[in-house]
Amino acid sequence: MSRPTVSAAEYPIVPGFHPDPTVCRVGEDYYLAHSSFEYFPGAPVFHSRDLVSWTRIGNILDRRGQFLRGDGRPSGGIYGSTLRHHDGRFYFVTTNVGDAGSGQTIVSTEDPAGVWSDPVFVPEAVGIDPDLAWDEDGTCYLTWTGAVNGENGVWQGRLDMKTGTFEAPPYLVWQGTGLAHPEAPHLYRIGGRWYLLLAEGGTERGHAVTIARADRPEGPYEACPHNPVLTHRSTPHPVQNTGHADLVETADGGWAAVYLAVRPGGFTPSFHVLGRETFLAGVDWVDGWPVVDENRYEFTPDDTAFEDDFTAPSLGPRWVSPSSEPAKIASPRPEGGLDLREPGDGSPGLLCTRVTDLRWEAEAVFSGSGRFEVRIDDRHRYGLVFADGTVRAEARIGGVRADLGAAAVGSGTAEGSTVDGHAIGGDVVLRLAAVECEAETMTAYGPDDIVLSVNGTELARLDGRYLSTEVAAGFTGRMLGVGAAGSEPSVLHRFRYTPG
Template sequence: MSRPTTSEAVSAAVHPIVPGFHPDPSVCRVGDDYYLAHSSFEYFPGAPLFHSRDLVSWRRIGNILDRRGQFLRGDGRPSGGVYGPTLRHHDGRFYYVTTNVGDPGSGQTIVSAEDPAGDWSDPILVPRAVGIDPDLAWDEDGTCYLTWAGTVATDDGDTGNGVWQGRLDLKTGDFEAPPYLVWQGSGLAHPEAPHQYRIGGRWYLLLAEGGTERGHSVTIARADRPEGPYEACPHNPVLTHRSTPHPVQNTGHADLVETASGEWAAVYLGVRPGGFTPSFHVLGRETFLAGVDWVDGWPVFVEDRYTFTPDPTGFEDDFTGAALDLRWVSPASEPERLATPRPGGGLDLRDPGDRSPGLLCARVTDLRWEAEAVFAGSGRFEVRIDDRHRYGLVFAGGEVRAEARIGGVRAELGSVAAAGDAVLRIAAVECDAETMTAYGPDDIVLSVDGAELARLDGRYLSTEVATGFTGRMLGVGAAGDDSHLRRFAYRPV
């Protein structure tokens, strides 16, 4: 697992426990072991999965959706694919439920496994549950409840909006009775991300509201039965950073877990914006941790309860292993379609010819960093938010070119001759702004063998400019028929 390098303890309220593009966290505990899963949008393999014994130090153990039969590519568009999930353990088995918005006819997707680090099952689909952010919960007699945000097609052909629920047959994906509306939230925009819990004889329904931007909030309600009626917490929202100077913003999409010692905690997403107003976040939505106390039957988030010393994020990869590291994913394609390990190390890269960007990608996990890719023959290296917002270097025809794309504008920024191996470097450095209003989150420097070719404004590779739900990724790909990646290195600065 990757975390910025520091020798000092930090608060889990200001430093993510899982940094970089790891949104929509869902957590469950089995004995002394905690498991944490995320959404991953268009990137495959999908649904990164982590393990911990202490809630603050997480090790990646797999990708839940690692076969295309579990995660159909669909249109492959940026910020499509796998949306907000729930990870649960019931009766000796793990369950992961999510929405693949690239395959709209599937409704909700459920996979399961006895060993979370092993193979997960083929999916059970719930096509009648139309919407996003599904949740699974079970009552004492074993009845399974699927709860989600969106719409439902009823037997008489009507549809409705809100947070819906139905008693589900997990073997078939059919509802045992018509689904029903359970709650429409506290009145903020976009009630979504429902998680349901049975705690102390009551049923609780936790939501995200306000949208996943600066107004993001966590709200909660309770009822005597899973289907309600639900009573809203008088102190809603129970977590939000809206209209505050807190360095972590957009907080929401929380999930509760009871610890092995009988206390409670919550994981939630947030962003770390920088630069002049309205400020810009570039790493996507990251995962943070809070303690939870129960007061008068309602949860109270204690954001500064956990401190930890982050592990290093830096890594080097010469691709000598039998398989790619779990960090490597591909947008709208599969890593094996565009990269083949070479005996002795390195990767041969090729254009997959599948309407994808043709990139092997790893998440950026730090606010300041540098990375290098060493190519023989040819190759390309870029930092990106999506296909239309990216800066990079292309090595082909005996030269290296610096290129940028911002929306519909493409530019070649300079070039330098290159022979033999080419060491392509990209770095995120402190912004060098001429005016206050030009101050962004960082500058991106593109260089070759120490020669700087371009220094670019980092604001254009932010969510506030590019929109969407993902974060910055570092991508390598082919730039001809002789593209060979010898080595890749990433270092926090």
Template sequence: MSAAEYPVVSGFHPDPTVCRVGDDYYLAHSSFEYFPGAPIFHSRDLVSWRQIGNILDRRGQFLRGDGRPSGGIYGSTLRHHEGRFYFVTTNVGDAGSGQTIVSAEDPAGTWSDPVFVPEAVGIDPDLAWDEDGTCYLSWTGTVGGDDAAGNGVWQGRLDMKTGGFEAPPYRVWQGSGLAYPEAPHMYRVDSHWYLLLAEGGTERGHSVTIARAERPEGPWEPCPRNPVLSHRSTPHPVQNTGHADLVQTASGEWAAVYLAVRPGGFTPSFHVLGRETFLAGVDWVDGWPVFDESRYEFAPDDTAFEDDFTAPALGLRWVAPASEPEKIATPRPGGGLYLRDPGDRSPGLLCARVKDLRWEAEAVFAGSGRFEVRIDDRHRYGLVYEDGTVRAEARIGGVAAELGAVAADGDAVLRISAVECEAETMTAYGPDDIVLAVGDDVLARLDGRYLSTEVATGFTGRMLGVGAAGGDSLLRRFAYRPA
């Protein structure tokens, strides 16, 4: 498949940031309210990626804060400098921390306790170093809580040990004039510094723009061909392209990772997996980057998995919204997973990302349990097994409904799948239908549009969640496969 039309990391993996050390590439993502946060991947070829950890795996690194949907960990930057990896991000759920910086010798962990930069108020931070070792922090937002007049892209020379600035921060290039200039990444390439931005908002107008200067402070010269990447107002099946990060390959060429979505259904079309990670080649022409989206062809990684929870610890795919997996799940000796309500005002779910447009998944519970596909607490479809009955439920905004029920006893196989939409009219044509079933008994077939970002809003994608029902529950097995 072409990387122009298929993600190299599918499902809810937005705001990609990449770095290279020798022949090894490392890729990290924002993760919003889900903990542990900031999944990190490894590759040797830029197209086949394997998750090696979650950077923020302790609450001291990722403070829970308000725990709201689409809160938590926003856009980030991953870099390697003088033998150490650095990761800088924003936890918007904790207003006082500003920007958060952790570091590690091994990107698979363990990562350090955080250094906070409270003076840098905003999102999407970046780290870059000059030849003298001076560290520059760039970010989108304000300084010291300034009002809206101070909004924009800021930069300062940072003391990495204290999180303070060596001199007052200053505003830098504010973009090409499109809405919401954000997500700065700064690079030194040959004789120039380059400042890469996302503009146009993270919806259909999303774009990548760039400027260059002779020093990090500027003045900045915009590229005459801005935006250098955008699919806005085109029929391309991949949309919302932006939030890019550049990397020089081991052979001396250049590439870029960027986020995008794969919408479907009738206008305005709906994306359901969140923002995914795509890859493009990059050429330098007259001192400016030119994106080659069709450079990479690859066979996508197999997304299917089955988990009987016989391992002593949960796999890296399992995360929890506004809680911690260990508060919700405990592996049972010999296999299976005990699930409980954590009592912490969270949804009480153990979740894994949906990675395909068509898929089926099943959760086998002994006696009780719940299984759902969700965007957030107010947009979810699922099955609840308790008191000898499995019932199908839906929540769309402020409306909740029970859709059908069937008797069950002992082990129950709860099944959810995303299938082709069966629309009665053109305007009812959505990205898919969601089918809720117990074994071979279908309890509901629901419109997939209501579990899309265009309806639910926010920054996340579909997740599959399992949790307790009517007290503690035993999950025997979980399986997911693309259809």
């Protein structure tokens, strides 16, 4: 069955929790990276030849020396970043807000799908959303949002890349149009001028993209008379919170922009559950200013379904852990599957993958014991716990915990049983699904319902609004997590995800 063509104005090029996109091009190859907050490995990186079909090629920050755990709190960790190519190398600069002493973190490589360098830290640059740009003489400019000597704003400094120190004191540059939270600066040299792109209005419904230009990196800057150049605020558009953009010159000499946005649903004020996703627009230059064409790109989305029996010698890059490390939680078995364990480091002890669709079904096949949940963070999650021959459905919403139902499964289903054509022997199939909301009243209408079941028996059906950013707060999106439970060994044999 063929998949329908969609507009990039209404459907993300990278769906699910992939915020703060940053893009660069080398020849005909495009590379895209994202913030990842408390999840490790951090900063997922993708490759494309056409800007609309993206393949994940790894995680930039895959060693703890690059991404210090710090306080490990939800929505901490790796914030907004910039990915650039200069003089034969790729550079990635980001903020680890969980580690107060790092300032900004810079890593580099010749191959973005390979190993990235040990970090250079810039402790003098306190704040978030750093950017790197170079002038014709090779001088490197670090621009970021933060504070210097107690003064908040968008700052810039000439950086010694080898030492992580500034060659002269940093200085304030353009502070935006006056909207709240000017941040996410990106600096470009285009057509003999310097352009400074910002996100303003906060990363919620008021989000917007603004731009200014100058003859020198430090300014003074002239604001675009048509600011904001991109926003959906106060419109009925199904995609909202548009902002945090990055520009790229295309291989054919045109221009494009990647930006973050959300797809809210349910009754007012609407609720987004997948986090901030990555969208694409065309860009034209008119009188020296960018004009965004949101409807330029149409494409057929890639299939998001996958199945993993964990027969590979190592975990694929989709598997990450909140405030811990996958290697501390899961070990591949010689015959396939994973042995799961509690890491003992105070983290949730979960191996996670991103939810990428508004409607979906996922199943985890265990033996012995195990747990399977869908979560926004530690305090907003629904899940199933298999231990001592029983599966329990449970929920946590803020400070409230609830046990919702249970089923005795013994050692699992009968030998020779199958689920959707797969032999499952004596294993237990835990299943989560996001389905259409069954609201009794208009005000109960949410983005979806979450159904929790075991071996085909439904144990609970829960309101999806409580696993949304509007309720949970923070910067992440829904994740599916598996982990150990109970006193018996926890063995995960198979994991399957299917869009609805």
